[in-house]
Amino acid sequence: MAADSETLRQQIRESIKTQKRPTVTVLSSLLAVQDSLGYLPDEAIEEVAAHSKATINEVWGVASFYTNFRFTPPAKHVVEVCWGPTCHLVGATGIIQGLLDEFKLSGEGDTPDGRVTLRYNTCLGACAQGPVMMVDHHLAGRVTPETARAKVKSLGDTNGHR
Amino acid sequence: MATYEELKQGAERRWKELNSRPWIRVGTAMCGQAAGALEVVATLKAKLAARKIDAVVSEVGCLGLCYAEPIVDVAKPGKARLLLGNVTPADVDAIVDGYLASNRVPPQKALGYLAAAGQAPLAGVPDFKALSGYGKQNRVALRNGGHIDPTDIFQYIATGGYAGLNKALSAMKPADVIKEVTDSGLRGRGGAAFPTGVKWSFLVRSNAPRKYILCNCEEGDPGAFNDKTILESDPHTLLEGITIGGYATGSTNGYVFIRHGHDGPINRTEAAIQQAYKAGLLGKNILGTNFSFDIEVALTGESYVAGEETALMEAIEGHRSMPRARPPFPAAYGVWGRPSNINNVKTLAYAPEIISKGAAWFSSIGVNKSKGTAIVCLTGHVQRPGIYEVAMGLTLGEVINDIGGGVSGGKQLKLLQTGGPLGGVLSAASTTVTIDFDEMAKAGAILGSGGIIVADSDTCAVDLTRNLVAFCQFESCGKCFPCRIGTTNLLEIVDRIVTCQTRPGDLELMRSIGKTIQAGSLCGHGQLGFNPIRSALQHFAADFDAHMKTGKCATGGCEKPRLSPTNTRPFAQEATPEAALTGRPA
Ligand SMILES: Cc1cc2nc3c(=O)[nH]c(=O)nc-3n(C[C@H](O)[C@H](O)[C@H](O)COP(=O)(O)O)c2cc1C
Ligand code: FES
DSSP states (O other): OHHHHHHHHHHHHHHHHTOOSSOOOHHHHHHHHHHHHSSOOHHHHHHHHHHHTOOHHHHHHHHTTSTTOOSSOOOSEEEEEEOSHHHHHTTHHHHHHHHHHHHTOSSSEEOTTSSEEEEEESOOSOGGGOSOEEETTEEEOSOOHHHHHHHHHTOOSSOOOO | OOOHHHHHHHHHHHHHHHTTSOEEEEEOSHHHHHTTHHHHHHHHHHHHHHTTOOOEEEEEOOOSOGGGOSOEEEEOTTSOEEEEOSOOGGGHHIIIIIIIIHOOOOGGGEEEEEOOTTOOOOTTOOBGGGSHHHHTOOOSTTTTTTTSOTTOHHHHHHTTTTHHHHHHHHHOOHHHHHHHHHHHTOBOSSSSOOBHHHHHHHHHHOOOSOOEEEEEEOOOOTTOOHHHHHHHHOHHHHHHHHHHHHHHHTOOEEEEEEETTOHHHHHHHHHHHHHHHHTTSSBSSGGGSSOOBEEEEEEEOSOGGGGSHHHHHHHHTTSOOOOOOSSSOTTTSOGGGSOEEEEEHHHHHHHHHHHHHOHHHHHTSEETTEESEEEEEEEESBSSOEEEEEETTOBHHIIIIIITOSBGGGOOEEEEEESSGGGOEEEGGGGGSBSOHHHHHHTTOOOTTOEEEEEETTOOHHHHHHHHHHHHHHHOOSSSHHHHHHHHHHHHHHHHHHTTOOOTTHHHHHHHHHHHHHHSOSSHHHHSTTHHHHHHHHHOHHHHHIIIIISSOSSSOOOSOOOSOOOOSSTTGGGOOHHHHHTOOO
16 A cells, blocks of 8 residues: 555656646646546645645645546546537537436446546537537537437447546 | 748748648647547548558648538649538548549538639639638638648748737837737727727836736637637737737736646647747747747636636636736736736737738728627527637627528527626527627627527527526635625526426525625626526516416426536535645645
8 A cells, every 4th residue: 555655656746747838836736647647646635735835735725626626536438528508508418318327327427337437517619519528538519319328338448538 | 040031931932832732621620629520630641641642631720610510621732722511531532532633523512612813713613702601701810720730830920920020029119019909999809898908008017027918718608619719720820919919018928828628729839839939939039139028838727717817817826716806906916926917819819910910900890999800609509600700890690690591490599698608698689789899788798708609499598597507606716705605596596497496586586696796706707697697587587487487488398407517616525635624734
């Protein structure tokens, strides 16, 4: 356990140190760790605090604010679905319900087998192609409940989102 | 270091070379990607390699016709360009074997031809400029969208890019630049429509060794994607505009502020920044003058309020994106406590053309006190959704019907939602309103971010209102409790109305909460947060009555529980680490 935690810490320090943008802040460091690990373990909060000379509380304050951070290891695939007003008008509710049924979920979250994370998004930026969803960073527009379910059915067991 | 003339000559040489071979452009902005453009690019490249055909394939930005994505644009040397719409990988054979190799145009996919001066039209294909979706546009900020490779600075320079910056640096004093922008009548495109030249002049007066130009591409408004489209289509226009603003105001640094996760806009902007440094158009002594300026990208996490100007500065500094009290205003105390100026992407993207073509040229476009163009994102129940840059002064009806082809499925128009979720809704009678900051304000709406969402007669206004209120609730940053708690209460009430479980006094309660959040919030999010309900009650009282009095939706059975999220920031209480609870220092 301790050794694992040390490897994890090294990975975290590495991603904090290798950020390529000149301005390094608590937020930029948290985003860098989230990009490399897919989540923020407690160790990340501590390492970012140490690196930024901030308190744990300050760093946690930032991490708990932005909705794109998560705090447990992610599932193998991330499926995002838009609930913005444009997509809502052209059928997002049906897409969301279809995906909830497919994953046997009652809201956003991970499937119990750890295969898929379902996330709601306020706008995926391709509104003209609504309803829009995103599977492992790949946008898909004009989906129907059927095509949406078909897309996620074919997701394999390999890690898809990094 | 190369002079502008040397850069221009080199760029023109490359442009000639590029056009001496077949050149295939595929629109891969987010909208094109959602329609499957990346698969088309991959199939095209594989096919060309298999056929050993020497052609260039470029991923470009957006022409505006989202309804026709993926769009493939095939140029043979010396000939007019052939634009094909709704292309799938299955069409690639017809493009490569049919058109490139043997000049057969795939008729059912042809949108039109685009001929340069002196080029003959393509037989059997309509003129692309005759399509209302393209011909009725007046593209200024988006002039290069779909035409050049956004990741190639030389294509930008070859088509006139950086001429404005060169003119400013070589022939104008900073005060002349500000005067030009003021005279052009340019007003901010981020929502408040404040005169840009005047805003810039505030920053001039602040004396400090470091001053900042901040470019706001948070663009959290659902239904709007024009800022991201500019970054994906032509990031150099924006960089040139920021640099011109930097010179005019005596600033030293610029930030382009983008939401994490929007990889297309982020990557293309960062690639453009690197090239600009390499070409001597950013960094020390730009184009050999003694003006130096740096630009970098800063990312925010997901938070709508991060787009508010003072919250944006907090996010750049790495904190929660919560607004600051004003005064002090950003021009006196901005990011890192230093004088700063904030503009929207579109606002800054106009600057290069204003400087190269002059204030009089810009102000000849548009009407009244709304000069230049509006970049509208037309979505929802409309025949031809897209992102259209049109002269200010068109009516909403002209945009929806002439350009957008009217309501889809032959249905009637019921309502419009403009300017982002906080903008509220308009009735079908508003199609006569002109796109003009002040006329739209008079009609009780805003142009705001440029989103125009169209809803047909089968839409229930109460159901759409719930969606907008849910957005306001979900995105409240939580700093001002009237906004945090008030939007939550409003959502509970609207939820009750939708599901026909209204309690007596609910309408009065909503109005009273609305007043409180408007009066008791630091920023526009809370101040405008009641707009969706206020405007819906004004125009669509009958829909509310049906839900509240008859217990049944009049239009379509929307009386269901809500599926959108219910959490409030900070959203991750359950994951709080032990150390944060005890306040142990790191
Ligand atoms: C809640 C909220 C969100 C905002 N989001 C944005 C945004 O995403 N993009 C933007 O340009 N302006 C946004 N604004 C407006 C900015 O505060 C600011 O007025 C604008 O960036 C100024 O640019 P301009 O002078 O070019 O219009 C937002 C304002 C509020 C209150
Ligand atoms: S509203 Fe769904 S992608 Fe923008």
